[in-house]
Amino acid sequence: MPKVSAVHIATRKQQIIDASFRCFARKGFHPTTMHDICTDAGLSAGAVYRYFASKQEIIASACEASQEPPNSELLANAQKTPETKERLHGLIDAFFTRLEGLGATILNRALVQVWAEAVINDNVRGVFKERQAKMADGIKEIVTESQRRGDLRTTLDPNAIVQAMFALYDGFRLQKAIDSDLPSEAYVEVVKALLTGALWTGSPPSPTSGEA
Amino acid sequence: MPKVSAVHIATRKQQIIDASFRCFARKGFHPTTMHDICTDAGLSAGAVYRYFASKQEIIASACEASQEPPNSELLANAQKTPETKERLHGLIDAFFTRLEGLGATILNRALVQVWAEAVINDNVRGVFKERQAKMADGIKEIVTESQRRGDLRTTLDPNAIVQAMFALYDGFRLQKAIDSDLPSEAYVEVVKALLTGALWTGSPPSPTSGEA
């Protein structure tokens, strides 16, 4: 019985989280009512409250769920690729490929709501920073490895490089959240070019350039 | 009398917008109550409603106010600088310098709320896209001019380059909204390096690289 129950509970919880995602992407966290979620999930208020103690708990669960699943696999794949340039391009493709497909718009829109909530809600911010830090660590390894190889300039702060990579990713998700029809291909090319020196075709940097 | 009145009205409106900004940055649009705004502005409910017809109107005004003022001056300055690299660096400095100072944290946090609202609110989204487009146009001129000069690769879509520049800016503002202590210097260096070919120190791109 506990086994069956556990599966049932997980199913119901997922059903509710899925519904809340759709609602949050459509109306944001606070304008979404419990009634909205119940209707979208096809459950009664009483049923929903059996699985989540409060709306806050649903918001927290949705925030957690909104973040990338542990991408150790992604990084492991990247590390299999020997050449730095191919490795970075592969990483970029892996991330941006996620932004295609039907569920991506809902995910992007919900993510922007999560950001807004992280700004004002200590708990959500805590979870958010933790996940972000974990992901950053994985990327940072790749960056410092690339610096060690002499493919990325060593005078630049590897943390800041990672921040820029996140910015290029999140900034684009924001743009897609607001305009879901935005195509990705040209943007991905630019990101690849930025990270592997293929944008700038002017005079090469002076030896000390970039050392502020 | 009209003179006095007009000034008075403008003052009060600004007072209310300022208060609402602080509230919105702290709690987000929807959890902020009119009571919060009244208290923060030091006015009674009736007084606030003399200047704004509804909470929605205050939100809309705050959204408009949150966006960069028309930065024609910024662009004009950039265009005075002859060399492309200096020009881009100047532009980057101009934008990121704004992110320092006391009000910047409030502005960044409020901006993330504006993004979240733009995702779910047609009116706010409309205003947002319009302003964004206007700013993008200015930047795009600089990008295409740089491509014409042969300083930026012409096979890359200038619109996508502008998108990447926005992403590098907005993505960082998001990070500062969530962690206001984040220092800017190292990040700015990376952005400059990215745009002027100073990050990548590995093998140069093959002639056809970047042509997807």
Added chain:
Amino acid sequence: MPKVSAVHIATRKQQIIDASFRCFARKGFHPTTMHDICTDAGLSAGAVYRYFASKQEIIASACEASQEPPNSELLANAQKTPETKERLHGLIDAFFTRLEGLGATILNRALVQVWAEAVINDNVRGVFKERQAKMADGIKEIVTESQRRGDLRTTLDPNAIVQAMFALYDGFRLQKAIDSDLPSEAYVEVVKALLTGALWTGSPPSPTSGEA
């Protein structure tokens, strides 16, 4: 479940309409607060709003409920009486008998509020005129039949005669709304006398009298 629900809903709606009637008779539509209605109905605000979407909807429902139920039965009874005089007396008795009893004062007072609302509110006026017209049609048949028989002067406009009958009824209800102790008997006698030629005992009308 639908059966139980339907009965339950009807019961609750009636409970709320009854309470609102008492409140409206006591304080009028606009000075009556939702709190008054909730208290009088013994329900919470939320419960009341489950059955009526707004105060306006309660007012509209009360206005409809305040009007005489379709009195086809009344008219059918009248038409069974062969003699015109008896027929009119029966009709008068039927109408005025309604004005006795406990609920009548509340009904009269609420009705005056409905009149006031009909004057200023297009929707209420529409419903009011429609019901009034339906009732007038029934009475008019009796009047024209009486004229055909030669019992009522044919030179008088039957519509105007019906209007006068309504006036004698509504005008008295107004008086009872303001002074609920007013006795009905003497008044009813006068109405009967007016309609069946028993008031005037002076010289008979000249043949052309009444032809303006």
Added chain:
Amino acid sequence: MPKVSAVHIATRKQQIIDASFRCFARKGFHPTTMHDICTDAGLSAGAVYRYFASKQEIIASACEASQEPPNSELLANAQKTPETKERLHGLIDAFFTRLEGLGATILNRALVQVWAEAVINDNVRGVFKERQAKMADGIKEIVTESQRRGDLRTTLDPNAIVQAMFALYDGFRLQKAIDSDLPSEAYVEVVKALLTGALWTGSPPSPTSGEA
């Protein structure tokens, strides 16, 4: 100075009462705001409050003003007419002639509001009943005189006859308040006929008819 002041005060008061009348006829007492009245009167809130202590006072004044001015003259005129039938017809004409003209619709509509207020407001009801009683007294004299002359049946309660006369008047005003286009002529003919035995053309009443 006191003389000038007195005139000024009276002028202003009248200006405010006139404005409030228009507002009350349009929206009813309670939905009318002080702002409505100020705007319609072309005065500021402060100015209005110099002449009336509260909205209630304006309502009370409007209620008083809404009632027929002491119609001693009307009655005196009637009493100059020797014959009962002419006398009653003259009285009826005098009353109903007032219902023509531009201001009459506003007056009728406002009057219905006054009735509604009289039902729920002790002060207004008091004033209303007093005025009503005064007017009734005058009419009653004419009725009893007519009974003494043998023109109206003496077995009918003179008070009830007066009530019926009021009902015929007020009931019609109600109808005109709701439908201002309603013509008066046919109705006036019916009222004259009712009161002077010209409606009923059937069998005469039995000697004891009307004695309940």
Added chain:
DNA sequence: GATGAATGAGATTTCATTCAT
């Protein structure tokens, strides 16, 4: 387990009234 009617605190908004200028 599931339901959905009921609760009631709290949100937005209005408006009669005051008072400094």
Added chain:
DNA sequence: GATGAATGAAATCTCATTCAT
């Protein structure tokens, strides 16, 4: 005297949450 900005109590309505069935 006149103005109209400001006040703040109170009204309408919503919605997260509970609990009897």
